Amino acid sequence: MTARIIDGKAISQEVRAEWKLRADALKARGITPGLAVIIVGEDPASKVYVGNKIKACAELGIYSEHLELPADTTEVELLAQIAKLNADPKIHGFLVQLPVPKHIDSNKVLLAISPDKDVDGFHPMNVGELVTGNPKFQPCTPFGVMKLLEKSGVEIEGRHAVVVGRSNIVGKPMALMLLQKNATVTICTSKTVDLAKFTRDADILVVATGKPQMISGDMIKPGAAVIDVGINRLANGKLVGDVDFDSASAVAGWITPVPGGVGPMTITMLVASTVMAAERSMA
Numbered sequence: 001m002t003a004r005i006i007d008g009k010a011i012s013q014e015v016r017a018e019w020k021l022r023a024d025a026l027k028a029r030g031i032t033p034g035l036a037v038i039i040v041g042e043d044p045a046s047k048v049y050v051g052n053k054i055k056a057c058a059e060l061g062i063y064s065e066h067l068e069l070p071a072d073t074t075e076v077e078l079l080a081q082i083a084k085l086n087a088d089p090k091i092h093g094f095l096v097q098l099p100v101p102k103h104i105d106s107n108k109v110l111l112a113i114s115p116d117k118d119v120d121g122f123h124p125m126n127v128g129e130l131v132t133g134n135p136k137f138q139p140c141t142p143f144g145v146m147k148l149l150e151k152s153g154v155e156i157e158g159r160h161a162v163v164v165g166r167s168n169i170v171g172k173p174m175a176l177m178l179l180q181k182n183a184t185v186t187i188c189t190s191k192t193v194d195l196a197k198f199t200r201d202a203d204i205l206v207v208a209t210g211k212p213q214m215i216s217g218d219m220i221k222p223g224a225a226v227i228d229v230g231i232n233r234l235a236n237g238k239l240v241g242d243v244d245f246d247s248a249s250a251v252a253g254w255i256t257p258v259p260g261g262v263g264p265m266t267i268t269m270l271v272a273s274t275v276m277a278a279e280r281s282m283a
């Protein structure tokens, strides 16, 4: 079998066009959706993500602010910036790019963001709303994965979905979203004993471990939908996912490439959540 490629760039363009209509409708009523992104310190990967977020906003005509704070910013200073954005009527949604430097408590930061502007869906209240099946804002990466599955026609209900990775940003919310669509969900980690026993039973396999090419074709059920959330740079400069694309694509039914799979969708769902936040601000 040769897998169908799930083209994240193309699907992302399609979804962005849908959200641009909603952003335009808001503008016609005098509201321009606004997103702010705070970045603390000099993490190069974070800078790339943030640059892409700002570009996507421009494409949809969304107002955006980008606050670059030095690595030695204190927790008190960061909390003060968050308080300002909570009160700023131009800003409907904002996020603090993670990770933050070690001297800042990320839990305190996430708690300080108004749940009504928490477009990342990381505030414990929004996490709770996702757990109870009534989500307001959903973490952008797993939200984007759900869209990729939906747009590719992958059946979820009643299927066995295996998520490898248990982070708060991807693995845990991913499992909850699949469960909400009536999948049977197993959560594994990179430390799961006999991981292949679980992955080989997956109809839908989502991998988010940050371990380059750890899932090979022999660990995949023929015909499965394989979603690779990883993005890793090898010593030779090549960008690869957490899945070994060549062996996996010979077995899977669907597969996301890296780059060009999940990545573009994460940003698309962030701008979608910003438009949603602006819509709710008018209700």
Ligand code: GUN
Pocket: 095, 096, 097, 098, 099, 120, 140, 141, 169
């Ligand atoms: N760092 C890596 N992914 C994310 C994300 O989705 N949101 C934030 N705030 N930080 C991240």
